Amino acid sequence: MAEKQYEPTPTVIADDIHITYKVQSGGSTREVHAVKGVTFVAHKGEAIGLIGSNGSGKSTLLKAVAGLLPPARGHIYTQGQPSLLGVNAALMNDLTGERNVVLGGLAMGMTRRQLRERYQQIVDFSGVDDKGDFITLPMRTYSSGMAARLRFSIAAAKSHDVLMIDEALATGDAAFQRRSNARIAELRAEAGTVFLVSHNNRTVTETCDRALWLEAGTLRMDGPAKDVVAAYEAHTKPKK
Ligand SMILES: Nc1ncnc2c1ncn2[C@@H]1O[C@H](COP(=O)(O)OP(=O)(O)OP(=O)(O)O)[C@@H](O)[C@H]1O
Numbered sequence: 001m002a003e004k005q006y007e008p009t010p011t012v013i014a015d016d017i018h019i020t021y022k023v024q025s026g027g028s029t030r031e032v033h034a035v036k037g038v039t040f041v042a043h044k045g046e047a048i049g050l051i052g053s054n055g056s057g058k059s060t061l062l063k064a065v066a067g068l069l070p071p072a073r074g075h076i077y078t079q080g081q082p083s084l085l086g087v088n089a090a091l092m093n094d095l096t097g098e099r100n101v102v103l104g105g106l107a108m109g110m111t112r113r114q115l116r117e118r119y120q121q122i123v124d125f126s127g128v129d130d131k132g133d134f135i136t137l138p139m140r141t142y143s144s145g146m147a148a149r150l151r152f153s154i155a156a157a158k159s160h161d162v163l164m165i166d167e168a169l170a171t172g173d174a175a176f177q178r179r180s181n182a183r184i185a186e187l188r189a190e191a192g193t194v195f196l197v198s199h200n201n202r203t204v205t206e207t208c209d210r211a212l213w214l215e216a217g218t219l220r221m222d223g224p225a226k227d228v229v230a231a232y233e234a235h236t237k238p239k240k
Pocket residue numbers: 021022023032033034052053054055056057058059060061
């Protein structure tokens with residue numbers, strides 16, 4: 001008997017979205033059209049890489065999916081509350097890592113009880129304490145890699161309907177990248193959708209099954225991560 005085929009469940013639908021920034025410059029207002037008519041559907045269980053050159057609109061698109069920027073035109077539908085984990089996520093530099101774990105967890109909707117239960121797991125996962133008692137020091141004493149690891153660990157402690165990661169992995173070392181790849185795989189298994197913005201093509205092919213390639217605000221290609229990365233690499237390779 002043929003196995004029953006399940007329809008994939010959409011988690012994010014972006015329908016012809018346009019996003020503009022208004023910039024005040026020398027008394028006049030200029031408009032930057034950062035995303036120009038992007039359409040895609042993301043499904044439960046997918047990990048989707050967003051690639052493209054600097055300024056192509058990747059972060060802007062993620063912010064729009066997270067509901068932080070309203071589209072000027074078009075519509076975004078999401079199932080559940082998307083969480084954006086960026087390298088600039090709102091952790092406080094003057095507070096200790098410890099306090100940031102608590103505040104970051106609460107900001108993501110974890111209860112105090114969940115936080116108590118998962119606190120040590122978050123700290124251990126981040127590896128921030130591996131080289132001494134750094135978790136009790138202010139975050140400004142952390143290297144950029146340590147801070148990024150703590151941010152990822154806080155966000156990854158919770159199952160998300162839609163988790164968006166902006167370059168958080170690129171700064172981790174090899175051991176941390178292995179741990180975070182494994183955690184992303186678990187998050188996917190918990191039936192969420194993961195978006196990852198990265199300039200590291202290998203990270204994208206290793207962690208994502210699908211990729212969107214943005215260029216100058218438009219979607220150049222959407223398909224299996226290895227195909228999209230190969231096309232992007234062919235495009236960015238210096239011409240002889
Ligand atoms: N706050 C802002 N105000 C005005 N313009 C902005 C703002 N943020 C981004 N832009 C512009 O929007 C466009 C897309 O930027 P975005 O940060 O989304 O690109 P990106 O693909 O994430 O780039 P990168 O790879 O460099 O991080 C760029 O032209 C950028 O100058």
